[in-house]
Amino acid sequence: MKITNTVETLRAVDIELVAKIHATCFYDAWGPSMIRQVLDMPGTFALIVRRKNYSSIIGFALARIVADECELLSLGVESEYRANGAGSLLLTATMARATLERARWFFLEVAEDNDVALRLYRAHGLARVGYRLNYYDNADGTKTNALTMRCQLPE
Numbered sequence: 087m088k089i090t091n092t093v094e095t096l097r098a099v100d101i102e103l104v105a106k107i108h109a110t111c112f113y114d115a116w117g118p119s120m121i122r123q124v125l126d127m128p129g130t131f132a133l134i135v136r137r138k139n140y141s142s143i144i145g146f147a148l149a150r151i152v153a154d155e156c157e158l159l160s161l162g163v164e165s166e167y168r169a170n171g172a173g174s175l176l177l178t179a180t181m182a183r184a185t186l187e188r189a190r191w192f193f194l195e196v197a198e199d200n201d202v203a204l205r206l207y208r209a210h211g212l213a214r215v216g217y218r219l220n221y222y223d224n225a226d227g228t229k230t231n232a233l234t235m236r237c238q239l240p241e
């Protein structure tokens with residue numbers, strides 16, 4: 087049986103699940119109340135990927151539109167479901183939503199050693215525009231630099 091993934095807008099009832107996935111993706115985990123706070127900011131939206139035949143949530147994207155710019159705030163897919171197109175689906179849907187809401191630019195920050203994410207972002211037309219020294223904290227107390235990436239959205 088082929089399992090297809092579907093993208094939906096995050097519902098309040100699913101915030102706890104998204105927080106659980108976030109904690110498996112990032113050292114600096116966002117709990118449910120942090121996610122609610124982010125969603126309360128004007129211009130913010132969140133999408134989730136659901137495995138259609140099983141209905142479980144396997145990934146999320148949080149983004150915020152301010153003026154003509156959309157920033158990808160966070161993107162994550164549960165580790166056992168990665169490399170199967172869910173991240174790409176979420177990014178495509180987030181960019182489409184931003185375009186629909188008349189954003190002209192799409193940007194994000196990413197750890198400079200996150201090869202999988204960098205590959206995903208480049209494949210979607212994002213290019214490096216900046217550099218942030220010691221931007222992310224790591225579990226071992228070290229820090230990782232970030233790249234800022236940007237692309238223009240279609241008219």
Ligand SMILES: CC(C)(COP(=O)(O)OP(=O)(O)OC[C@H]1O[C@@H](n2cnc3c(N)ncnc32)[C@H](O)[C@@H]1OP(=O)(O)O)[C@@H](O)C(=O)NCCC(=O)NCCS
Binds near residue numbers: 112195205
């Ligand atoms: C980055 C992330 C969201 C990608 O999600 P995903 O569902 O694996 O993405 P996709 O399946 O759409 O794959 C995207 C690309 O990465 C490649 N890829 C995915 N996992 C990979 C792996 N473990 N090794 C090598 N390449 C991999 C895919 O082949 C694909 O490249 P392609 O289009 O050239 O084939 C996911 O790895 C993740 O949640 N990582 C932890 C959190 C994170 O780093 N988020 C981004 C922070 S800015």
